[in-house]
Amino acid sequence: MSQTFIGGVHPDYMKAPQIPVTVITPPAQVVIPMAQHIGAPCQPLVKKGDHVKMGQKIGENPAPVSAPVHASVSGTVVAVEPRPHPLGDMIMSVVIENDYKDEPEFMEPLTEAERRDPDAILRRIREAGVVGMGGAMFPTAFKIRGGIGKVDKLVINGAECEPYLNGDHLTMLNFPEQLLKGIELVRIASGVEKAYYGIEENKQDAIDLLNSLDPAKYGIEIVPEKVKYPQGAEKMQVYAVTGRSVKPGGLPSGVGANVVSTRTCYAIYQACYEGKPVIERIVSVGGSALAAPVNALTRVGTPFSYLAEQCGGFVKTPRKIVLGGPMMGICATSFDAPNIKGTAGVLFFTEDEDKHEEEPHCIRCGKCIQVCPMRLEPVFMYMYYSKGDFENMEKYHVNDCFECGSCAFNCPARMPLTHAFKTAKLMFQAKAAKEKAAAEAAAAKEAKK
Numbered sequence: 001m002s003q004t005f006i007g008g009v010h011p012d013y014m015k016a017p018q019i020p021v022t023v024i025t026p027p028a029q030v031v032i033p034m035a036q037h038i039g040a041p042c043q044p045l046v047k048k049g050d051h052v053k054m055g056q057k058i059g060e061n062p063a064p065v066s067a068p069v070h071a072s073v074s075g076t077v078v079a080v081e082p083r084p085h086p087l088g089d090m091i092m093s094v095v096i097e098n099d100y101k102d103e104p105e106f107m108e109p110l111t112e113a114e115r116r117d118p119d120a121i122l123r124r125i126r127e128a129g130v131v132g133m134g135g136a137m138f139p140t141a142f143k144i145r146g147g148i149g150k151v152d153k154l155v156i157n158g159a160e161c162e163p164y165l166n167g168d169h170l171t172m173l174n175f176p177e178q179l180l181k182g183i184e185l186v187r188i189a190s191g192v193e194k195a196y197y198g199i200e201e202n203k204q205d206a207i208d209l210l211n212s213l214d215p216a217k218y219g220i221e222i223v224p225e226k227v228k229y230p231q232g233a234e235k236m237q238v239y240a241v242t243g244r245s246v247k248p249g250g251l252p253s254g255v256g257a258n259v260v261s262t263r264t265c266y267a268i269y270q271a272c273y274e275g276k277p278v279i280e281r282i283v284s285v286g287g288s289a290l291a292a293p294v295n296a297l298t299r300v301g302t303p304f305s306y307l308a309e310q311c312g313g314f315v316k317t318p319r320k321i322v323l324g325g326p327m328m329g330i331c332a333t334s335f336d337a338p339n340i341k342g343t344a345g346v347l348f349f350t351e352d353e354d355k356h357e358e359e360p361h362c363i364r365c366g367k368c369i370q371v372c373p374m375r376l377e378p379v380f381m382y383m384y385y386s387k388g389d390f391e392n393m394e395k396y397h398v399n400d401c402f403e404c405g406s407c408a409f410n411c412p413a414r415m416p417l418t419h420a421f422k423t424a425k426l427m428f429q430a431k432a433a434k435e436k437a438a439a440e441a442a443a444a445k446e447a448k449k
Helices: 118-127 140-147 167-174 176-190 201-212 234-242 262-274 304-310 367-371 378-387 390-395 406-410 417-448
Strands: 021-023 029-033 057-060 075-084 090-098 153-158 195-200 220-225 257-261 280-286 294-299 320-323 345-349
Touching (some): 118 262, 167 201, 176 220, 176 262, 201 220, 220 234, 367 378, 378 417
């Protein structure tokens, strides 16, 4: 069944799944941001001086596109105030002084009957604060519920194609049966008879292990995939597993598919079978500034500075802290910001890895076009971006770029293509907001006449 997509690249994957998972001791204080999902941020449910337990819900928002947040340690709330967020800006956060007792307050595990009830599963997924843990952080319960009746192909994303990242692979190896049960829960909640688990062939040990557990009894088929970046992107994953092409600007649900990540499925298992909300995840910590790479089981709210310290410290001064992988990751704005539910990797890079050119010049080689998985023409997109030409940027579909970084990776001139297209989309958003404000002002003026 496995297909392959047009374009793509083969970076040095720099993975270290052979390094076992290290359980990181939680810090003396954790900082739990109220924004850990796409959608409206949560409102704090606790105040300074309150005692909280590990797993206790401390933030909630009743909006459909939201997910509650929970305390990752037990202890005393010492502050409820804006703190640096890993994605930038200052975000309202609950700061907890760790009492190192890990006194739990988990939910009751679902009964066997409830684990066969789609509504019960979806309620638990939301209550446990499960979001897309591949990095998108879209509330999972809302995503699954929105696809019921529309989706007939459930795709589980096991590609983990980004360099350095190992969390999904290690979840497969360390918790294979639990993972299959988690996928089964997603399948039942989605109302489909079968789930397709797409896993790149560089994880053959995990493919063999999962197949040895008879995934068919859970309604799951393992689909080995060719190793090529960005195989883990939703549109590429849907095409690889189903052969269906998601149109530019469209969503997988538009072709009857839904995509859920590996770690998200494991979090759903924990929520339903153990009553455990999302309070930790495996974070791949690496980069040349560190003494050695570590795959760390890390509590949500652990500052990056503490994480680096616990992983052996630095051999060189880091110039950049990249959250996620080096291809699609973003730079952290604060060394003291904490990891959140979507933090799959924290990479500390030195200036030796900085390939930035002050005044790059396009040589019109077309190598960016060859590797674009969306069949776009980055050379023209960049030219019109540089001129601020909105009409032609739209003509060349700059808004269909999902910023995989393949074009910039393959560019011999080191053009900042991905950054340019990210900026271009922000320019379109600002333009649309300005036009909307002008139209509303004109309407208000007209109404006064």
